[in-house]
Amino acid sequence: MEVKAWERFWEKSWTDVWVKEGYQHGKDPLFHILYNNSLRNRHRTALIYYGTVITWDELRDQIMRAAGGLQKLGVEKGDRVYLGMQNCPQFVISYFAAHMLGAIVMAISPAYKEGEVNFVLNNSESKVMIIEESVVPVVNQIRTNIPSVKHIIVTSLEEYLPEDPYPAFPADPNGKGIECPGAIAWKDLIANEPLKKMADVDVNDVALLQYTSGTTGHPKGAMLTHLNLLNGAFVQAVQPYNTVDSVLVAVLPLFHITSMNDHMLAWAFGGNTMVLLARFDPETWMQAVERYQGTYSIVATPVVIAISNHPSFGKYDITSLHNFGIGGATLPQAVFNKYKDLGITLFEGYGMSETTATTAFNPNDAVKLGSIGLPVPQVDLRIADINDLNRDVAIGEEGELWVKTPSSGIGYWNDPEGSKETFLGDGWVRTGDIVKMDEDGYLYICGRLKEMIKSSAYSVFPAEVEEYMYAHPAILECCVIGTPHKVKGEEVKAFVVLKADWKGKITEAELIEWAKSQMAPYKYPRHIEFRDSLPKGNTGKIMRKVLKEEEAAKSAQK
Incomplete structure (x- = not known):
């Protein structure tokens, strides 16, 4: 099928922080740019x-x-x-x-x-x-x-x-x-x-095989070219208003595409300073930001929640962070406000291994909480009706996000069938993410196509249910999955970590009753399980897959 991009009406919402004219790619791959930066900045601090x-x-x-x-x-x-x-x-x-x-x-x-x-x-x-x-x-x-x-x-x-x-x-x-x-x-x-x-x-040569964890089967090696890395680096080096004097604090693992692009590749392009932390610990991170006057860091949303709930939050001066990006989960308003009170505006973004990370994020002077932001320059997209891929949805409707960008990879290594499903030719990538777009061009994640819960023929996206659940003051962390049901097909279940001061003060049944008043009957959780913690991956992102596997194992034993 011929894929037609939407008119880029969202460009009206770009602020003066962003470089609007895009980037003219030359013939030099990123490692050449790093080499030249090392000559220009030879006595400055690199790492x-x-x-x-x-x-x-x-x-x-x-x-x-x-x-x-x-x-x-x-x-x-x-x-x-x-x-x-x-x-x-x-x-x-x-x-x-x-x-x-x-x-x-x-x-x-x-x-x-x-x-x-x-x-x-x-x-x-x-x-x-x-x-x-x-x-x-x-x-x-x-x-x-x-x-x-x-x-x-x-x-x-x-x-x-x-x-x-x-x-x-x-x-x-x-x-x-x-x-x-x-x-x-x-x-x-x-x-x-x-x-x-x-x-x-050549900039079109393969530079990286970025293996994705995937939702089923073996990992797939997304083939990213030197051009992909160059464009990804440009976007994250320039759009957040980084300069040669910026100090990037990298605690998210560099082997993950988000940190690789948003920290290391952006640093190589910008020729500034990068602080490396081997593993995440809230106090260690705050100490590093204060000592080295970090100006920019990208982490998973659960990380900023953990930092804000640490007893030492406020003890260290982290106000040098004028760029603090997040992603991967819903951010509660209360946590956003905690950082805002320090003069730090958290901004959410979006990307994936197949697109060399960033394809959208919030300008830090025009953040919409809950949105993954605006498409960055040089990104084309469409939002396809999941029931009819030839049809585009209307503004405000939910559909699958398809993107085309100079950062889009060229396929999966040794996997022609998998490549055909995701990489559609002419630079287009099916993301598998369900999104909607508002009248200003801001995008909102509604869920993953493969994580969609089918309950009594209704489509339920876990991310939407989680967003409603986070409105309850007792909830620190939440993850929603579908569990098998003989009649409905699936039912919604939520795993919840309570805030310390709420433990013992609310029951699962009371939380379910509250949820009934917040969302449609087919969406609210029929089951809630309190946990002391939720499984997380290397990036700090909650691992929904692990919870689904645990539930599947329980069902098999019944």
Whole structure:
């Protein structure tokens, strides 16, 4: 079918903060821009890691030495290089060293287990692995099953720590003292002679395989080109009004597309300073923002909730944050107000692995709470009727979001069928997200197409129910799923974490009764389960999939 984009009427809502003329892409990939920034800003600070300061001069030297080391190991253009690390200087150095050779990066969570790592390595036929110590036990278990891997480089998160780290470093005993036979030490990799000549890379060459967790089956490797990374970096470097003096605080994992783009790629484009934190802890994050005068950070919504509820909230001065972005869940008004009282406006955005993260977000001087914001420059979209994909819905109606942008990937690695479902040709991507748009062009997430609950033939989107539930003052966190029902097909169930001062003061039945008054009969939760906490992934996002699996296991036992 021929896909026609909507008229970009939302451009009338762009504020003066945003660059409206878009970006003219040249022939230089992002790693060239990083290299040039390192020359211009050579004595300025590039990275801060728990107090260790790395200048742009020092960073360029280490990237080129790592690239020289990888070249010595036989890495060539098109080879896949697997990165399995939390946030640390080695991740950044490895990422751009691989690109200097024209290799394709795969950024994978170090929390992946044997089955996941085995699948991803064999699916991609990776040649080299660069991993932190905690991944060694996993690799040792599958060594005989990964024939494509020729070399493994092992590093420690503590290699770049100063004598007196600030904030305190979260030590991880996993993998310490465990040998990885035949592995190369990180210090030996960067002891090599620097790379003399960067690879001849076209911006349309594949730069990254970003494996998505997906809702079913094995992860899929979204193929993102150097042009995709360049455009994603431009959007997040320029639209939030970052400058060379900005200080980006990255605690969201860099292996996740949001942090990779919104922090690392934007930093490479802007030539500013990035503060790296290996793992999230509310007090550690606040200490880092205060000490290093962070101006910009992107986190998952549950993270800002956790920070605002921490006893030390208000103890540290975090008012330097003039750009504080969120996403992934509904933000309660009360939490928004807590930050507003400090002079910090939280702004929500939207993106996905297949579109190199950001395709929409709120201008921080024109935020609509509950909205994922306005489409950014150079984004075309349509909102399709889920019952008739040839029809566009009207303003205010719910439908599936389709987007076209220079950040849109080109397909899934070794998966033509999956590619056909999501990547429609001519740059169009089906997001699988159900949205609606208001008359000003602001978008609102209503749910995921695959997470939609069918109750008595009605379509119920979990995100909408959660938004209503968050209006109750007792609720700290909430996640909604569908549970099987013989007559209705599915019923709505909510998992709820109560605020400390509400525990023991309200029952599940009372909360259900309240919900009946807030939404239509087919939407309100018929079951509520109180939990002390909800399962969360590396980004802090609530893992709906885990709760659905738990419920499925319970049903199977009945």
